[in-house]
Structures are given as structure tokens and as C-alpha cells.
Amino acid sequence: MPSPPSTDSVANEDSLVIGDVASSLVVRELARAAPTLDSEQRLLDVLNACNRALYGIAAEQPMLTAMGTTVAGVLLISDQVFAFNVGDSRVYTHGPDGLQQVSVDDSPALAPGQEHTVIVTQTLGGGLTYTDVEPHVAAFPQSVAVRWLVCSDGLSDLVRDETLSALLDESEDNRAAFGLWKAAMEAGGHDNVTLALVRVAE
Numbered sequence: 001m002p003s004p005p006s007t008d009s010v011a012n013e014d015s016l017v018i019g020d021v022a023s024s025l026v027v028r029e030l031a032r033a034a035p036t037l038d039s040e041q042r043l044l045d046v047l048n049a050c051n052r053a054l055y056g057i058a059a060e061q062p063m064l065t066a067m068g069t070t071v072a073g074v075l076l077i078s079d080q081v082f083a084f085n086v087g088d089s090r091v092y093t094h095g096p097d098g099l100q101q102v103s104v105d106d107s108p109a110l111a112p113g114q115e116h117t118v119i120v121t122q123t124l125g126g127g128l129t130y131t132d133v134e135p136h137v138a139a140f141p142q143s144v145a146v147r148w149l150v151c152s153d154g155l156s157d158l159v160r161d162e163t164l165s166a167l168l169d170e171s172e173d174n175r176a177a178f179g180l181w182k183a184a185m186e187a188g189g190h191d192n193v194t195l196a197l198v199r200v201a202e
Helices: 016-036 040-060 161-168 173-186
Strands: 006-010 068-077 080-086 090-095 098-101 136-141 147-151 195-199
Touching: 016 040, 016 068, 040 068, 040 080, 040 136, 068 090, 068 147, 068 195, 080 090, 090 161, 098 161, 147 161, 147 173, 161 173, 173 195
Parallel strands: none
Antiparallel strands: 006 068, 068 080, 080 136, 090 098, 090 147, 147 195
16 A cells, blocks of 8 residues: 655646646546556556656657656555655654664755755656666565654655654644644745654554
8 A cells, every 4th residue: 555655746837737747647547557566566567657657748748848856655565564755755664773764865965054955856747858767675574663754845844853753742733733734834835745644553
């Protein structure tokens, strides 16, 4: 069972709507493939198919050239959880060991004193010519003691890890999710803020 994925548009300057097309396609394809997502390899296959589909659409419709999106999510299979991402959308765990980022940012190394960057080194789609992607996937055992936060950089860039962790100490999921969203809004909310909280039921 996949979580609602977090996506973040990568559009050319003509229209942010172009990026929304990319995000919508990836979410739709992941949802359509959900019943068949039974392994890490199948997840990788679907993410790569999304990448090919975005480039295919852009080739047929020049106004959509260079449209792309990041993606992150978790996939629950049997007794495992697969955390995945392409781009700078993130997956965190929060539990007895505190907050831990388990996704990999596709971004260049930060300069001393730099907290974040808008540069993304890998996305689904987003290039002028076709480029393969290498999705990041990591496997973890399922645990009722851990909650998963999937989010766009509209949250992670604006809200520090210690604040994320403190807000996730709230055990009620709806309140925790609202608190995270509110913190991003109070910090400026200048980017897409998408988030999902996922847990394994007892």
C-alpha cells in the first residue's frame, strides 16, 4: 500500500501549471499501479515509467517542454516499508530515536552556512532531452512505534528539524499534520507545502 506521495512541480518560467501537469501524472500513475506494487523492483519500474511518460508527453506537446516533478513516498508491503524519492521531496521517520531523514536529497552540496538550495540535480522529467533517473529506495521493518512524514521542500526548507520533531511529538495525526502545515505558513509559506503522515496500525 503506497502512501499519498509528495510531489513538487519543476516548471519552466512560462507557467507553473506545466509543473502541475507533471505532478498530477505521477500521482495518477502511482495510484493506478498501487495494486501491483509488490516489490522494490516493481516500484523502481513504475517510477522509471513515469519519467519516460513525462518526456513522451513533452515531446508531443512543445509547450510542456522541460516539465518535471519531484516525488517522495512510502510503500508498505508485508512486513516492510520502502521509502522512496526522486528530487528534494523528503521522507522522515519519527519514533523512539527521534526524527531521522531517510530519503536522499538530489541537490548539490551546500556551501558553509547555507541551509538549503533551490537547485535539484534529479527529477522525473524536467530536462530538454531525455534523462534516465535513479530513484532512491530504502527498506525498513514495519513498526507501530514509528510514524513516517512525507513532504515537499515547502515544509522541510522552512521548518527546522528540531521543530518538525517537536510538532511530531503530538500523537494525534490530524493535529500533528495541521501543526506542521501551520509552521510552514508562519515561516513564509512561499512554496508548495505538501505533506502526509503514515503509520502502521497495531
